[in-house]
Amino acid sequence: MNIINLEGTEDTPKILLDKDNGIFEISGRSLPEDSQGFYQPILDWIGEYENAANPKTEFVFKLEYFNTASSKLILDVLSALEEIEGTVIHWYYLEDDEDMQEAGEEFSELVDLEFEFKEY
Amino acid sequence: MKFIFDLHKTMLENNLILVYEGEFTQEITKSVLAMAERNMDSIGEESSTKRKVFNVMVECLQNIVKHGEDEANKQAIFMIGKENEQYVITSGNPIRNEFVEGLKSKLEEINSLDKEGLKSLYKEIIKNTSISDKGGAGLGFVDMARKSGQELAYDFKPLDDAYSFFSLKTCIRRA
Numbered sequence: 001m002n003i004i005n006l007e008g009t010e011d012t013p014k015i016l017l018d019k020d021n022g023i024f025e026i027s028g029r030s031l032p033e034d035s036q037g038f039y040q041p042i043l044d045w046i047g048e049y050e051n052a053a054n055p056k057t058e059f060v061f062k063l064e065y066f067n068t069a070s071s072k073l074i075l076d077v078l079s080a081l082e083e084i085e086g087t088v089i090h091w092y093y094l095e096d097d098e099d100m101q102e103a104g105e106e107f108s109e110l111v112d113l114e115f116e117f118k119e120y
Numbered sequence: 121m122k123f124i125f126d127l128h129k130t131m132l133e134n135n136l137i138l139v140y141e142g143e144f145t146q147e148i149t150k151s152v153l154a155m156a157e158r159n160m161d162s163i164g165e166e167s168s169t170k171r172k173v174f175n176v177m178v179e180c181l182q183n184i185v186k187h188g189e190d191e192a193n194k195q196a197i198f199m200i201g202k203e204n205e206q207y208v209i210t211s212g213n214p215i216r217n218e219f220v221e222g223l224k225s226k227l228e229e230i231n232s233l234d235k236e237g238l239k240s241l242y243k244e245i246i247k248n249t250s251i252s253d254k255g256g257a258g259l260g261f262v263d264m265a266r267k268s269g270q271e272l273a274y275d276f277k278p279l280d281d282a283y284s285f286f287s288l289k290t291c292i293r294r295a
Contacts, residue, residue, distance in 0.1 A: 010150055010154070011146070011150060031178050031182070033146035033182075033185070065171065065174065065175065065178075067175075067178050067179060067182060067260075068179060068246075068259040068260045068262075068263045069182065069259075069260075071246055071259070072246055072249070072259075075246055075247070094167075096167060096168055097167075097168070097171065098168075099171065099172070099175075099267070106239070106242070106243060109243070110243060110246070110247060
């Protein structure tokens, strides 16, 4: 399966989706002008991955900031991952970033997925 | 030449550290954000305050950009004020008169809610609206109110038969 590897920019997050090496990560800042357009390839990739998923999928969110338009798409990504058995979400937040911690907790209440919260 | 001094004085009197007037695009949003971030970094602002101010700025600026296909929106204003106790993020842009009532009731609803109420409204909107819904059903405003922890101040000033000028003010207490 192809690898998605996008470098982060000042308004888009770094994305690494690599089935063979078991690395699934979205990190950095997410405030793209067109959030739907930015996240669609990621949603498509997850849809394809679902058909041949690894036994375990450790999906890392290590976001420094995301805007409200991105939050809907992040929920879409999480909803897509709900379909994949053995998925665990690793939600990272900066030590003093209560808002990011709370955002992760809210997402965990909206989807049926195992979340692990990690300070960094 | 007098207006230069007057404008300078107005900015000082209102503690404004940044004013942008004109057309709003994603590129301009990024520049404004970078300038404000640099300003906050240079005075060693608390990171929690910085993050909240950044958050409110993004929602505010992208709100204007999102509705920017409207010609009138090419004349919008965005300002950041820095006071001893708080940052004040203000925007102003013309909106079509037919949107005034809807926007007003949305903002009234948001201002009537407490912390928990805003949280449930946020979750409800994020669950139930599709992204193609251009206004985002006010998710940006809800987020701004949550980050601020205070009411959003707003005003609508009629301009002509078609437009009103929408002003919005959000305050972030300095940590």
